[in-house]
Amino acid sequence: MKAGLLGIGKFVPPTIVTNADLEKRIDTSDEWIRTRTGIQERRIADETIDTSDMAYEAAKDALEAANIRPDQLGLILVATVTPDYTFPSVATMVQERLGATGAAAMDISAACAGFIYGIVTAKQFVEAGTYDYVLVIGVEKLSKIVNWEDRNTAVLFGDGAGAAVVGKVSEGRGILSFELGADGSGGKHLHRKEFIEMNGREVFKFAVRQMGETAVSVAEKAGLTKDDVDYLVPHQANIRIMEASRERLGLPTEKMSSTVHKYGNTSAASIPISLSDDLAEGRVKDDDIIVLVGFGGGLTWGGLCIKWGK
Numbered sequence: 001m002k003a004g005l006l007g008i009g010k011f012v013p014p015t016i017v018t019n020a021d022l023e024k025r026i027d028t029s030d031e032w033i034r035t036r037t038g039i040q041e042r043r044i045a046d047e048t049i050d051t052s053d054m055a056y057e058a059a060k061d062a063l064e065a066a067n068i069r070p071d072q073l074g075l076i077l078v079a080t081v082t083p084d085y086t087f088p089s090v091a092t093m094v095q096e097r098l099g100a101t102g103a104a105a106m107d108i109s110a111a112c113a114g115f116i117y118g119i120v121t122a123k124q125f126v127e128a129g130t131y132d133y134v135l136v137i138g139v140e141k142l143s144k145i146v147n148w149e150d151r152n153t154a155v156l157f158g159d160g161a162g163a164a165v166v167g168k169v170s171e172g173r174g175i176l177s178f179e180l181g182a183d184g185s186g187g188k189h190l191h192r193k194e195f196i197e198m199n200g201r202e203v204f205k206f207a208v209r210q211m212g213e214t215a216v217s218v219a220e221k222a223g224l225t226k227d228d229v230d231y232l233v234p235h236q237a238n239i240r241i242m243e244a245s246r247e248r249l250g251l252p253t254e255k256m257s258s259t260v261h262k263y264g265n266t267s268a269a270s271i272p273i274s275l276s277d278d279l280a281e282g283r284v285k286d287d288d289i290i291v292l293v294g295f296g297g298g299l300t301w302g303g304l305c306i307k308w309g310k
């Protein structure tokens with residue numbers, strides 16, 4: 001039996017920052033942001049909400065959706081580049097708050113591809129029989145590492161958390177294939193010293209190529225063709241990058257998860273947040289073939305092909 005996603009959860013902070021709000025702070029326009037990125041607004045966590053708080057809320061939501069208790073978890077993995085502290089890890093903070101005393105816990109650093117890296121790691125432990133249930137969280141408070149004076153990056157990012165419980169699913173369902181990759185030579189194009197610094201054009205070119213290739217590749221590794229794919233959940237970085245991967249799979253617009261307009265780019269959280277909304281709004285059904293694909297700083301990338309359902 002394969003590992004699959006038993007339940008998905010999310011948390012986004014309540015404060016909405018619109019493009020019009022940003023127009024008041026930096027030299028930008030709603031029109032520029034919408035046409036270049038598809039983003040209309042993003043959620044920003046205030047000083048009372050840190051990364052671990054959002055991670056904990058998304059984790060509770062995912063456990064409830066999966067109908068799994070915290071004491072059943074064998075491992076907690078948190079993908080983030082914006083932890084509360086260098087250590088203790090966010091994963092150990094969540095472990096304590098959940099009361100998941102039997103779970104090991106660690107953070108993963110793979111930037112926006114982190115959630116995919118986390119799910120693939122969880123799958124190995126579940127299919128090896130090491131742990132019955134692994135909790136994977138993608139969470140970012142990017143607002144604390146964004147330079148709010150830099151219009152090249154300030155308009156792109158948002159805060160939030162998404163989570164999934166990974167465990168065994170029924171015959172024929174689950175994670176059919178995956179791909180993980182990295183190209184450290186591109187690390188200079190997207191990095192953080194004090195703030196996020198980015199060569200947008202280089203990241204854009206890489207993302208368009210890699211997202212499309214990975215989406216097709218995971219379908220093929222599952223013994224399928226792109227025509228078998230029912231739904232695409234791309235990392236929500238920029239609508240133009242997302243559209244390029246959708247077109248590569250030959251899917252119509254309504255078969256792609258798209259929440260970038262309301263949450264911006266939430267890095268490791270974007271895929272589970274978007275998938276959570278898809279499930280809540282009935283866009284993903286049992287036995288659908290869905291492809292999840294992400295890319296990020298590192299550079300890193302990853303994809304999953306899943307036959308949906310428990």
Ligand code: COA
Nearest residue numbers: 028029032036112151152155200201203204237238295296
């Ligand atoms: N508002 C107004 N103008 C802006 C702006 C903003 N918020 N940000 C940048 N500009 C200006 C630049 O100063 C530049 O002006 P110049 O040509 O006079 O120097 C111009 O717009 C940039 O144009 P261009 O590079 O053609 O924009 P683009 O179509 O490449 O879009 C990005 C820029 C950042 C939206 C795009 O490159 C992108 O999405 N890259 C990938 C970023 C990403 O996904 N990062 C996260 C990875 S996980």
